[in-house]
Amino acid sequence: MKFELIQKGKGTKARAGKITTDHGEIETPIFMPVGTIGSVKGLHLKDLSDDVQAQIILGNTYHLYLRPGLDTLEKAGGLHKFNGWNGPILTDSGGFQVFSLGDIRKITEEGAEFRSHIDGSRHLFTPENVMDTQRTIGADIIMAFDECTPGDADYGYAKKSLSLTQRWLERCVKRFDETKPKYGYNQTLFPIVQGCVYKDLRIKAAEHVASLDREGYAIGGLSVGESEEDMYAMVEVVNEVLPEEKPRYLMGVGTPVNILENIDRGVDMFDCVMPTRNGRNGMLFTWNGIMNMRNQKWANDFTPLDPAGTSYVDQTYTKAYVRHLYKSKEMLGAQIGSIHNLTFYLSLVREARKQILDGTFPEWKARMVKQLSRRL
Amino acid sequence: MKFELIQKGKGTKARAGKITTDHGEIETPIFMPVGTIGSVKGLHLKDLSDDVQAQIILGNTYHLYLRPGLDTLEKAGGLHKFNGWNGPILTDSGGFQVFSLGDIRKITEEGAEFRSHIDGSRHLFTPENVMDTQRTIGADIIMAFDECTPGDADYGYAKKSLSLTQRWLERCVKRFDETKPKYGYNQTLFPIVQGCVYKDLRIKAAEHVASLDREGYAIGGLSVGESEEDMYAMVEVVNEVLPEEKPRYLMGVGTPVNILENIDRGVDMFDCVMPTRNGRNGMLFTWNGIMNMRNQKWANDFTPLDPAGTSYVDQTYTKAYVRHLYKSKEMLGAQIGSIHNLTFYLSLVREARKQILDGTFPEWKARMVKQLSRRL
Numbered sequence: 001m002k003f004e005l006i007q008k009g010k011g012t013k014a015r016a017g018k019i020t021t022d023h024g025e026i027e028t029p030i031f032m033p034v035g036t037i038g039s040v041k042g043l044h045l046k047d048l049s050d051d052v053q054a055q056i057i058l059g060n061t062y063h064l065y066l067r068p069g070l071d072t073l074e075k076a077g078g079l080h081k082f083n084g085w086n087g088p089i090l091t092d093s094g095g096f097q098v099f100s101l102g103d104i105r106k107i108t109e110e111g112a113e114f115r116s117h118i119d120g121s122r123h124l125f126t127p128e129n130v131m132d133t134q135r136t137i138g139a140d141i142i143m144a145f146d147e148c149t150p151g152d153a154d155y156g157y158a159k160k161s162l163s164l165t166q167r168w169l170e171r172c173v174k175r176f177d178e179t180k181p182k183y184g185y186n187q188t189l190f191p192i193v194q195g196c197v198y199k200d201l202r203i204k205a206a207e208h209v210a211s212l213d214r215e216g217y218a219i220g221g222l223s224v225g226e227s228e229e230d231m232y233a234m235v236e237v238v239n240e241v242l243p244e245e246k247p248r249y250l251m252g253v254g255t256p257v258n259i260l261e262n263i264d265r266g267v268d269m270f271d272c273v274m275p276t277r278n279g280r281n282g283m284l285f286t287w288n289g290i291m292n293m294r295n296q297k298w299a300n301d302f303t304p305l306d307p308a309g310t311s312y313v314d315q316t317y318t319k320a321y322v323r324h325l326y327k328s329k330e331m332l333g334a335q336i337g338s339i340h341n342l343t344f345y346l347s348l349v350r351e352a353r354k355q356i357l358d359g360t361f362p363e364w365k366a367r368m369v370k371q372l373s374r375r376l
Numbered sequence: 377m378k379f380e381l382i383q384k385g386k387g388t389k390a391r392a393g394k395i396t397t398d399h400g401e402i403e404t405p406i407f408m409p410v411g412t413i414g415s416v417k418g419l420h421l422k423d424l425s426d427d428v429q430a431q432i433i434l435g436n437t438y439h440l441y442l443r444p445g446l447d448t449l450e451k452a453g454g455l456h457k458f459n460g461w462n463g464p465i466l467t468d469s470g471g472f473q474v475f476s477l478g479d480i481r482k483i484t485e486e487g488a489e490f491r492s493h494i495d496g497s498r499h500l501f502t503p504e505n506v507m508d509t510q511r512t513i514g515a516d517i518i519m520a521f522d523e524c525t526p527g528d529a530d531y532g533y534a535k536k537s538l539s540l541t542q543r544w545l546e547r548c549v550k551r552f553d554e555t556k557p558k559y560g561y562n563q564t565l566f567p568i569v570q571g572c573v574y575k576d577l578r579i580k581a582a583e584h585v586a587s588l589d590r591e592g593y594a595i596g597g598l599s600v601g602e603s604e605e606d607m608y609a610m611v612e613v614v615n616e617v618l619p620e621e622k623p624r625y626l627m628g629v630g631t632p633v634n635i636l637e638n639i640d641r642g643v644d645m646f647d648c649v650m651p652t653r654n655g656r657n658g659m660l661f662t663w664n665g666i667m668n669m670r671n672q673k674w675a676n677d678f679t680p681l682d683p684a685g686t687s688y689v690d691q692t693y694t695k696a697y698v699r700h701l702y703k704s705k706e707m708l709g710a711q712i713g714s715i716h717n718l719t720f721y722l723s724l725v726r727e728a729r730k731q732i733l734d735g736t737f738p739e740w741k742a743r744m745v746k747q748l749s750r751r752l
Binding site: 037038042043044045046063067068071072075076081082084299300302312316317318320321324325327331332336 | 707711712
């Protein structure tokens, strides 16, 4: 993997760059649609390429490990061959999902023991086997196995948790470097910075990952219950420490405004289930603000769904029809909302990149932040 | 509406024809995808045109009357403007749905009183207001309001029920002929032949509708619990009576084999929820037989979903991946199955038409009937 820092913005820490992987290039800043179990919910592959213009998608190790399972993925020749997506893929480590299981998981020095949410079967994720699993899934970018500290953890817990994450990271790096890709293309490992909302822990964590000299770094444990101010403050602190010449990935964030604010603070990569999850429920993001498609006000509005939108669905369907689909629980509503939102998210980061290259990002961002959070 | 009988098959009652409506032409025999509440479940408009190559779709009066309701449909300028489908639309009369409501409906001479399955509100469908409703929905082809007699009704019930249907039909015709289209294009009314599985009732019903000299006729009350032999026998009896120069629509039928058998008996138009409903559940129809995509046998089959299929999904996704989507309850599975099945159904009637025109329908049908019902 190669990262080229093309331009740093003026009056901002925002950057435009380019990541090159064996499955193609990624222009940053970028948003990665989430393909939980291999599919981006509600979208065909052609929707992803034609409408959304996705450059990289994300897969969830926990889900893929359980279904279809490593045997099938290996026989297929990896996830790209299995789901037909030929661009770059990043996989999370499964840590976040496992920790979300609550009562049915147990964390030890060795790793995380958990029960499958599907059939209750017992499994153990360790830093070592999670590296092997992601090698087998065939991700271009592999994430370290960490403990995702809750946003409201106290200092003591956060400190202990970070130490565990750091020991696990060392084991991840060791295992990753001892093993080879399975399918003939390169894979790379991104460490994850934890430390909750505590500045000194975040700095310590960032210094530690930077010392490992990998090809990219992630910031985890944000957008997990802390305030937006804390999120932005932590990103600022961490990006002060992370090397400039490597891409920075903020995991699981967020709203369109969150994305612009974090681009402004030097983040290059994002993922979030929000565009698809909210899309399925009828909340649509547009350049002019947020539309709740279940609202009565759209019942007789026969104008196009989003005149400024670049997706097929934006010009094809009317607001009144899309409202009707959501009210009637027709699956086409969920499909339309998902395509629309993802297309919008990708337009957003594409436009942000253009503004960075043009040197106009700060003014544009200030304008957008007001506009994007309006309720229509 | 105009119907042109282009060719009668040799050694079969199968016919190739062409229906011309103000929203375009329909080559018969044809299958009509069901767009219950305005949308064909799981399909975008472009899937319907590009993949399925649908020529006409069906809407359900009962569902559209309740949601979005006549006020919105009228303000939109009719269903075509509302859902964006520019081809011909046929609406059923709502009778079938109302009678399916069981305990929450009551049939009188005046009409059918029922409670909404959504909010329990009371409504009354009469032959007259159902004509008005379909005028307002804006269907190109409007169906008479009838009582759909259950397949296991005794002779006495079936006879009484047919009489009611006939009196209602006279009222439908009167109201339809007294009223005008709302949106500037022509609409036509198809009477429905009932009579359960009783030959004399079916003949009586067919003679009655034929005497009304409308532009097309439907056969209802089949595929509602009777045997396949009874279904085929009734279609034969009715088609002996119905005039040759008018299109014949067999309502709610059926499997691919049912469709070929009834084309063979002189039916021109079909609709059924089977391709979409079964598609959502993982049962796929192909030229080589039926595939249950949840079956373990596809788990590691990385060949294309249907190499002989003409839809985008057939070549894009593998059997193993599609199985995984169904097993994981990912909505993309339902989308793929629905597009695949509808594309197959339309290929089937298109190929049947070609075989009729080539004079080879009977041999081809005999071969297909064996092939299509195999379990793969």
